[in-house]
Amino acid sequence: xxxxxxxxxxxxxxxxxxxxxxxxxxxxxxxxxxxxxxxxxxxxxxxxxxxxxxxxxxxxxxxxxxxxxxxxxxxxxxxxxxxxxxxxxxxxxxxxxxxxxxxxxxxxxxxxxxxxxxxxxxxxxxxxxxxxxxxxxxxxxxxxxxxxxxxxxxxxxxxxxxxxxxxxxxxxxxxxxxxxxxxxxxxxxxxxxxxxxxxxxxxxxxxxxxxxxxxxxxxxxxxxxxxxxxxxxxxxxxxxxxxxxxxxxxxxxxxxxxxxxxxxxxx
Numbered sequence: 001x002x003x004x005x006x007x008x009x010x011x012x013x014x015x016x017x018x019x020x021x022x023x024x025x026x027x028x029x030x031x032x033x034x035x036x037x038x039x040x041x042x043x044x045x046x047x048x049x050x051x052x053x054x055x056x057x058x059x060x061x062x063x064x065x066x067x068x069x070x071x072x073x074x075x076x077x078x079x080x081x082x083x084x085x086x087x088x089x090x091x092x093x094x095x096x097x098x099x100x101x102x103x104x105x106x107x108x109x110x111x112x113x114x115x116x117x118x119x120x121x122x123x124x125x126x127x128x129x130x131x132x133x134x135x136x137x138x139x140x141x142x143x144x145x146x147x148x149x150x151x152x153x154x155x156x157x158x159x160x161x162x163x164x165x166x167x168x169x170x171x172x173x174x175x176x177x178x179x180x181x182x183x184x185x186x187x188x189x190x191x192x193x194x195x196x197x198x199x200x201x202x203x204x205x206x207x208x209x210x211x212x213x214x215x216x217x218x219x220x221x222x223x224x225x226x227x228x229x230x231x232x233x234x235x236x237x238x239x240x241x242x243x244x245x246x247x248x249x250x251x252x253x254x255x256x257x258x259x260x261x262x263x264x265x266x267x
Contacts, residue, residue, distance in 0.1 A: 020052040024082040029073035061103035108135035111145030131168040140190030145176040192241040
């Protein structure tokens with residue numbers, strides 16, 4: 001739908017694909033899907049997520065790898081997101097790379113992961129022969145904290161730099177030095193705050209969160225909770241978010257959440 005508008009006709013079609021693997025799962029950034037095949041490819045990826053199969057996984061990745069303008073990135077590879085323990089996670093990661101690593105083109109360093117973890121990803125990329133590219137995982141209004149520099153004038157030209165030339169240049173923006181806890185708090189505020197300038201029906205966070213009823217109909221929380229009928233816990237959260245937007249409170253919270261903890265590594 002976005003590509004219908006002329007100025008967006010070259011917008012890359014990308015998805016973060018969740019791949020169940022053994023005791024955990026991995027996220028693969030699948031970038032620049034061919035538009036005429038994107039819908040069919042998505043169906044095949046979704047089917048594999050629903051019914052994991054290592055042999056089929058290799059087939060799907062090889063299929064994507066065969067498209068010369070597609071970029072396959074293993075996102076935040078050292079994040080034990082399923083909380084199975086780092087020893088088990090690293091074992092599964094090794095098995096995953098042994099199975100399908102020849103179809104991957106890069107590893108992601110993530111603007112919302114710690115420097116310790118991102119440094120580990122860069123070391124892994126160096127040892128395993130993968131370039132590293134920038135990623136964000138942002139769900140608020142913050143610009144990405146890590147950027148890629150490229151001489152490419154189009155996304156396929158950027159893909160060529162990564163896939164064929166194995167060349168990637170990263171810039172860590174100044175905000176990456178800020179406390180990750182503080183930046184996460186800012187994201188929560190972005191998600192839950194009101195946007196008065198937005199069109200009607202999207203201004204409050206309850207306008208933007210939907211509940212699927214047994215009939216299959218999606219209803220906003222605003223429709224479910226007429227004024228004054230929202231559960232008290234949600235009213236408390238909304239009031240807390242409004243409080244954090246006050247300049248003095250934000251300053252105090254930023255100082256508190258920026259205090260270093262034992263074992264943390266700064267850049």
